[in-house]
Amino acid sequence: MAMAQAHGGLHAFINGGVVVFLLLLALPLQTSYVIGHQSQYSKKLYIVYLGERQHEDADLVTASHHEILTSILGSKDETLKSIVYSYRHGFSGFSARLTQSQAREIAGLPGVLRVAENQIYKTHTTRSWDFLQLGYDNKNGLLTEANSNYGEDIIIGVIDTGITPESASFNDSGYGPPPSRWKGICQVGPSFGANSCNRKIIGARWYADDIDNSTLAPTEILSPRDTDGHGTHTASTAGGNIVHNVSFGGIAAGTARGGAPRARLAIYKACWSEAGCSEARLLKAMDDAVHDGVDVLSLSIGGPIEIQALFTWSPMASRLCMPLGTMDQSLRRWRTHRRGY
Ligand SMILES: *[C@@H]1O[C@H](CO)[C@@H](O)[C@H](O)[C@H]1NC(C)=O
Ligand SMILES: *[C@@H]1O[C@H](CO)[C@@H](O)[C@H](O)[C@H]1NC(C)=O
Ligand SMILES: *[C@@H]1O[C@H](CO)[C@@H](O)[C@H](O)[C@H]1NC(C)=O
Numbered sequence: 001m002a003m004a005q006a007h008g009g010l011h012a013f014i015n016g017g018v019v020v021f022l023l024l025l026a027l028p029l030q031t032s033y034v035i036g037h038q039s040q041y042s043k044k045l046y047i048v049y050l051g052e053r054q055h056e057d058a059d060l061v062t063a064s065h066h067e068i069l070t071s072i073l074g075s076k077d078e079t080l081k082s083i084v085y086s087y088r089h090g091f092s093g094f095s096a097r098l099t100q101s102q103a104r105e106i107a108g109l110p111g112v113l114r115v116a117e118n119q120i121y122k123t124h125t126t127r128s129w130d131f132l133q134l135g136y137d138n139k140n141g142l143l144t145e146a147n148s149n150y151g152e153d154i155i156i157g158v159i160d161t162g163i164t165p166e167s168a169s170f171n172d173s174g175y176g177p178p179p180s181r182w183k184g185i186c187q188v189g190p191s192f193g194a195n196s197c198n199r200k201i202i203g204a205r206w207y208a209d210d211i212d213n214s215t216l217a218p219t220e221i222l223s224p225r226d227t228d229g230h231g232t233h234t235a236s237t238a239g240g241n242i243v244h245n246v247s248f249g250g251i252a253a254g255t256a257r258g259g260a261p262r263a264r265l266a267i268y269k270a271c272w273s274e275a276g277c278s279e280a281r282l283l284k285a286m287d288d289a290v291h292d293g294v295d296v297l298s299l300s301i302g303g304p305i306e307i308q309a310l311f312t313w314s315p316m317a318s319r320l321c322m323p324l325g326t327m328d329q330s331l332r333r334w335r336t337h338r339r340g341y
Pocket of ligand 2: 213
């Protein structure tokens with residue numbers, strides 16, 4: 001196994017012939033949140049983490065979340081008004097709008113591992129593949145070793161600001177059908193039709209359930225379409241095709257390509273220009289990615305204050321358990337690091 005590491009969170013390692021790229025989500029560990037000044041009745045978005053799923057059936061997992069909320073809020077109606085996302089594939093948990101005292105009550109229930117206020121992160125940009133010696137023309141590099149074949153048929157989930165599917169980086173010419181294990185969807189919407197997904201961009205989803213419409217910039221599009229540019233940049237950095245003779249207005253001419261240029265991409269738009277990347281949305285995107293059959297997640301975001309790695313790399317026993325294992329382990333550790341309920 002070879003492993004390289006860059007601050008801001010880019011890790012790559014080879015394991016069992018599969019090349020894995022994991023851009024780490026950098027989250028603040030040391031900032032315990034301030035709850036003193038909020039009114040007893042004002043509601044905030046909280047993330048409730050319950051650890052491993054207690055049911056194979058995802059609907060039963062969600063039903064158990066509704067049950068917990070109803071036991072505190074008193075009615076199914078209130079529960080449906082309060083819950084924003086139910087996390088039910090990679091782990092069990094939910095996000096919900098709660099008062100501080102309701103959050104405390106839930107934290108006291110058996111089986112609840114952690115309750116914390118939702119955090120908003122920002123998109124970041126990380127260093128180049130050359131730092132990791134992952135040059136595509138490096139015949140002795142990780143990419144060509146171990147039959148990885150430039151990431152052929154690896155599915156990279158990119159959690160960011162969406163995608164500009166027309167880019168040559170995502171041309172699907174020469175690609176076969178998506179790997180049969182793929183279970184994701186192409187969520188169509190404004191400026192994003194069914195033909196925006198192809199054999200390169202094999203799936204796309206978007207997340208805005210916790211966003212008050214008034215805080216969405218007027219230029220935002222409620223679909224996987226990228227209006228910011230960051231998501232298109234990170235997706236092509238992780239898995240874009242090799243595109244020769246490109247330049248930025250004639251400057252910096254050269255070849256653009258991703259670290260794993262033959263990989264397939266699954267797009268999860270959870271970040272917005274002004275609304276940032278909320279933890280509630282990021283976790284839902286990760287949860288869906290686990291369901292969809294993503295092999296590797298790419299996140300290029302960080303905390304507003306203190307940046308430390310929360311999602312550390314973990315050796316991957318099987319493709320599917322990577323996001324699950326990483327998230328579960330990290331959240332458990334996070335819990336012990338933070339002074340919460
Ligand atoms: C994709 O690439 C192929 C081969 O280079 C080219 O013929 C085709 O026009 C491209 N498709 C798009 C949508 O640009
Ligand atoms: C917010 O936007 C969504 C999606 O367009 C829409 O369904 C909803 O009614 C809007 N809510 C408000 C309060 O405007
Ligand atoms: C790139 O551009 C140069 C100069 O315009 C040209 O000579 C070369 O053939 C081009 N290469 C490719 C792969 O298109």
